[in-house]
Amino acid sequence: MNTHLPTRKIGPFTVSAMGLGCMNLSHAYLPRPEPEQAERLLLHALDAGVTLFDTAALYGSGRNEELLGRTLMHRRGEFTLSSKCVLAELDGKRGLDGSPGAIARVLEDSLRRLRVDHIDLYYLHRLDRNVPIEDSVGALVRAVEAGKIGAIGLSEMSAATLRRAHAVHPIAAMQTEYSPWTRNVEIAVLDACAELDVALVAFSPLARGLLAGGVGPEGVAAEDIRAAMPRFQPPHLERNLALAARLEGIAREVGCTPAQLTLAWVLSRGDHVVPIPGTTSSAHLDEDLAALSIEVPAEALARIDTIFTPEAVSGPRYTRGAQAQIDTEVWETEPLA
Template sequence: MTKALPVRKIGPYTVSAIGLGCMNLSHAYLPRPEPEQAERVLLHALEAGVTFFDTAALYGFGANEELVGRTLMHRRAEFTLASKCVLAEIDGKRGLDGSPAAISRVLEDSLRRLKTDHIDLYYLHRLDVKVPIEESVGALARAVEAGKIGAIGLSEMSAATLRRAHAVHPIAAMQTEYSPWTRNAEVAVLDACAEMDVAFVAFSPLARGFLAGNVGPEGVSKEDLRHAMPRFQPPHLEANLTLVARLGVLANEAGCTAAQLCLAWSLARRDFVVPIPGTTSIAHLDENLATLSLNLPDDLFAAVDAIFTFEAVSGARYTRDAQAQIDTETWVGEPLA
């Protein structure tokens, strides 16, 4: 029997307070699970009460959407489905195209791969500066009118861009990296979301596994997406591991894991924050969801804040090319690749 988890709101949808980011089931991080294991993780999440699944056209160049489509669509009524456009495969490579024609094309491809005629929440994955945000949102507004999507989201965009987009069509969610070690959303976006009644979906709430203790002093393999990110490279890697060690002490004293402490921290920031940790492990999935049964004190979260000040984390979060596609505010003094 499917469990019932605490819930939060995203636009017209009521979703489990912790969702599942599906990316690393078929994209970016290594080791990658076999398809059968990926399917088991998705089905276990649904049985465990997760009702919010997040994928994108980019992930595995469509392979992740195909995975979700073949695994979950026979239980379509039980969950809220989110996917993304703008970043996708173009001529066999990762490409960025926010034009209305490209958005329509990618949406049709996503619907086919997902084996559905309706995506509940559809995001602009990144801001294409060559296309006015009003035109990109307008294309999604027409998709809403056509019944192909239910609500519109943005990803890694600024408060100013959110306001421009919201003036064209109500925005249901802003998705941005957010964890104790990446707190750019606190500069302006969280306040803007509160002002406009926009949910905030926190991706990489465990810092791409780093804050869960999944990365050691050897780092990650060269084929792993994280290898190119400055925070995962020497000398930043060593400096950041000292922060993880301090986080681990706090978690041990509180009787929880570091991953649970980070997820509880994100849930406590605002009542409209929905973290979507990803995992390839059923055990880690259950550990993450068990966070929702914890009752941790505010002073513990204050201790996390004291470790992860804006200046404490070493290194830029993205490479130069990736940072060029990020519209989210930076904080004063933030290192940029």
């Protein structure tokens, strides 16, 4: 699996140091691209050297996996494929189920939609608190033994849960939100991943578009998933845009775009960190990938640290219902919905 981009390790896989999060091609964010545009974006990413593509059973109720299945699998040997279970549609209804039986069913559905018999990296999308993590990981161990998946990942879980899971079977990756304005992994998970040789796969590394100039004072469409997130609502949005403006000033000084500066910051947090920004635009993807080749002075990165302290970012990350499904640590000063 070759790429002209810099590479990093995720378990047994060597991948481009920046992957592609595919969620917004089918799910959650608006405007959503037409299928043909989404297909072009995926192929452009592969041609540009991206070798990590991230999807999930949840995204678009399986439509995102179907999109990757029909678009990329004729070039299956050129990339690492990752997907997720636990959060999914079962019996026509969205739910969270980490039981071994549900995991096995969702995996079979994912294999069918992706048109493959093997998924390289398969995550537990969320922690089902009604099922011991050991039982959920055990179901994936059996999938590894059956040759249906190659490596096991966790998503949005704490360092304590990671250690329990890792005691059952080596965990290849922890996927969680990580950007200057969401730094919860710095409480414990980032260091635990480094200690255990687990990759930290950073989703929403551009703060769900806010640090890439994709959100203005008017906010987002009412049907967009971000509209329900407190940080995108008044009065928090205005305060967070003010932080973004300060980052834009640093980007001008450095001579890059805010998105590139933000991604450079995420990449600087450790060699085991792999960001997976999402986009519907090939031009924006090229802009993001260019962050892999820019050099940002340490002083500029340190200034970002001082701007985006946990106390400075305004508003809870999730609604109360969504936060209940999150196992990651929270700051003592962090507001919760």
